[in-house]
Amino acid sequence: MNEVKVQVRDLRKSFGSVEALKGASLDVRAGEITAIVGDNGAGKSTLIKCLTGLYTPDSGEILVDGRPVSFRSPQDAREAGIETVYQDLALCDQLSVWQNLFLDRELTAGFGPFRITRRRAMRDTAAELLAQLAVNVPPVTRTVKRLSGGQRQAVAIARGVMWAKGMIILDEPTAALGLNETAQVEALIRRVVEQGQTVLVVSHNFEQVKRLTDQVWVMRGGRVVGGTRTEDVTGEQLVGMVTGAIPTVETPRGRGRR
Amino acid sequence: MTTTRPHPSVEAGAARSDRLREALRRIGTEEVWTKLTAPVALVLLIIVFSILKPRFISWPSITTMLADSTIPIVLALGATFAVTLAGIDLSLAATVALGSVTMATAHQAGLPLVLCCIVALATGLVVGALNGTFVGWVRIPDFIVSLGSLSLVMGLCLIISDGKPVIISEPVLTAISTQGMGGIRFNFLIAIAIAIVLHVVLFHTRFGTHLLAVGDNPDAATAMGLRVPRIKLAGYMICGLMGGIGAIMLTSYIGSSQPATNTDYLLKAIAAVVLGGVSLFGGRATIYGPVLGAILLTFLQSGLTLLGVDAFYSPLVIGIVVIAAATLMRGRK
Numbered sequence: 001m002n003e004v005k006v007q008v009r010d011l012r013k014s015f016g017s018v019e020a021l022k023g024a025s026l027d028v029r030a031g032e033i034t035a036i037v038g039d040n041g042a043g044k045s046t047l048i049k050c051l052t053g054l055y056t057p058d059s060g061e062i063l064v065d066g067r068p069v070s071f072r073s074p075q076d077a078r079e080a081g082i083e084t085v086y087q088d089l090a091l092c093d094q095l096s097v098w099q100n101l102f103l104d105r106e107l108t109a110g111f112g113p114f115r116i117t118r119r120r121a122m123r124d125t126a127a128e129l130l131a132q133l134a135v136n137v138p139p140v141t142r143t144v145k146r147l148s149g150g151q152r153q154a155v156a157i158a159r160g161v162m163w164a165k166g167m168i169i170l171d172e173p174t175a176a177l178g179l180n181e182t183a184q185v186e187a188l189i190r191r192v193v194e195q196g197q198t199v200l201v202v203s204h205n206f207e208q209v210k211r212l213t214d215q216v217w218v219m220r221g222g223r224v225v226g227g228t229r230t231e232d233v234t235g236e237q238l239v240g241m242v243t244g245a246i247p248t249v250e251t252p253r254g255r256g257r258r
Numbered sequence: 259m260t261t262t263r264p265h266p267s268v269e270a271g272a273a274r275s276d277r278l279r280e281a282l283r284r285i286g287t288e289e290v291w292t293k294l295t296a297p298v299a300l301v302l303l304i305i306v307f308s309i310l311k312p313r314f315i316s317w318p319s320i321t322t323m324l325a326d327s328t329i330p331i332v333l334a335l336g337a338t339f340a341v342t343l344a345g346i347d348l349s350l351a352a353t354v355a356l357g358s359v360t361m362a363t364a365h366q367a368g369l370p371l372v373l374c375c376i377v378a379l380a381t382g383l384v385v386g387a388l389n390g391t392f393v394g395w396v397r398i399p400d401f402i403v404s405l406g407s408l409s410l411v412m413g414l415c416l417i418i419s420d421g422k423p424v425i426i427s428e429p430v431l432t433a434i435s436t437q438g439m440g441g442i443r444f445n446f447l448i449a450i451a452i453a454i455v456l457h458v459v460l461f462h463t464r465f466g467t468h469l470l471a472v473g474d475n476p477d478a479a480t481a482m483g484l485r486v487p488r489i490k491l492a493g494y495m496i497c498g499l500m501g502g503i504g505a506i507m508l509t510s511y512i513g514s515s516q517p518a519t520n521t522d523y524l525l526k527a528i529a530a531v532v533l534g535g536v537s538l539f540g541g542r543a544t545i546y547g548p549v550l551g552a553i554l555l556t557f558l559q560s561g562l563t564l565l566g567v568d569a570f571y572s573p574l575v576i577g578i579v580v581i582a583a584a585t586l587m588r589g590r591k
């Protein structure tokens with residue numbers, strides 16, 4: 001039913017003598033929520049940063065919609081329709097909500113170098129969009145500094161949703177949130193998928209992975225050591241796979257392919 | 259492991275929201291303070307000096323003081339762009355000196371006045387580009403870069419001019435700082451026009467938003483695809499350009515080039531920026547704030563002179579005002 005949205009093939013990346021990725025491979029299917037789990041230092045962040053253009057892999061392939069891509073900057077990934085919500089959210093605290101939503105994609109009017117930003121249009125669009133997402137909506141003119149943790153997260157995710165043309169990557173989307181806010185963010189992620197986007201989420205929270213995702217990939221020591229449909233594993237099994245107590249559940253792409 | 263989790267996180271959530279509310283209240287008042295410091299202090303200062311010396315508030319006195327505030331305003335506007343980037347440009351006052359020297363050299367070579375002015379502006383842009391390149395791409399701290407360029411520019415001034423001022427007698431140039439409309443001199447009007455343009459640049463263009471974003475959080479700006487080094491370069495070039503404009507204003511005011519750096523200008527520019535509520539940590543700025551700050555400092559200096567206070571006390575007073583203003587706005591970010 002679902003096409004493969006992103007394929008990662010044997011990705012390697014070293015920093016000096018440290019091999020952060022030692023040949024990682026995984027698939028992300030379109031219209032699903034896919035999780036990457038793994039202990040600290042397993043290579044999750046490095047893999048994500050290769051997918052978002054912040055790092056350039058040393059070798060290996062990334063295919064988006066079946067076409068090989070090589071991202072050299074965040075703009076490249078963006079042009080391929082992939083938006084990222086970083087763990088630190090990448091928000092500018094002293095800018096307003098709408099300014100953050102439109103950062104680097106401001107609406108302008110005018111000719112050539114004499115372009116004026118359309119502040120009102122951006123404000124209205126931002127307000128409309130946040131109201132649609134209907135999650136704990138902060139006023140769009142408020143500075144991000146004055147938002148709660150959940151609201152900040154909502155703004156960062158809303159920015160991803162608003163610009164994504166196919167896929168959103170979420171790095172630890174609820175790590176800093178309380179229970180209520182976590183539930184709201186999870187609801188938001190589900191809504192995003194209903195709208196036809198593909199979601200790749202990095203999470204430490206196995207309950208969340210069980211609740212939220214369709215497919216899960218386990219990383220350990222710079223490799224993807226296992227992948228399975230989420231419904232087929234228990235939380236304990238995931239923990240075992242992450243720690244290495246259960247060496248490998250399936251061949252990396254076995255059950256994931258069906 | 260999993261069943262005990264809800265309770266601590268609920269409590270942590272409640273404690274966090276309490277602390278958040280408290281923090282919000284404090285930030286709210288602080289934001290008001292930073293915005294109101296310059297205007298309120300200016301009004302108070304005018305009232306106090308008017309009571310002590312009614313002559314202070316006379317129209318000729320006010321227009322003279324506004325004309326005197328021209329160079330501080332222009333330099334404060336330049337410094338605002340460096341400070342908004344969470345940086346600083348210590349070479350700003352030296353750039354003014356170098357601009358006046360290159361302008362005089364162009365004048366001696368027989369170039370028409372307009373070209374001489376362009377030479378001064380280009381000098382400022384080059385110094386700004388040098389600072390911006392080293393801050394943006396080579397990633398040396400702004401303080402060190404501009405300290406280096408301060409010395410470099412001062413040296414160039416002395417080498418090019420041989421340490422001697424050159425008289426530039428151009429009626430049009432002199433008219434800028436002696437003539438005016440309704441008593442308000444052209445140099446002040448030009449400074450206000452520049453301030454309006456820079457306000458539009460900072461708050462109504464993409465570049466302005468990006469400048470604030472880079473000053474606020476360079477990592478977030480990079481992640482969102484902004485080209486941080488380029489934006490820093492542009493910010494420092496605007497700062498340098500203001501140094502060039504300051505050079506033209508100074509030459510117009512004095513009627514000759516000024517090879518010796520007047521560090522008082524740098525001090526005043528930074529002081530005006532701080533008084534104007536621009537965050538020294540970057541990302542938050544206004545244009546009217548530094549303008550009012552520069553006017554405030556000039557009025558303060560003139561008022562003290564009018565009261566018969568020795569000119570030697572003026573740096574002392576400015577220093578106190580700056581530290582007091584910075585204390586008011588402490589704990590930002």
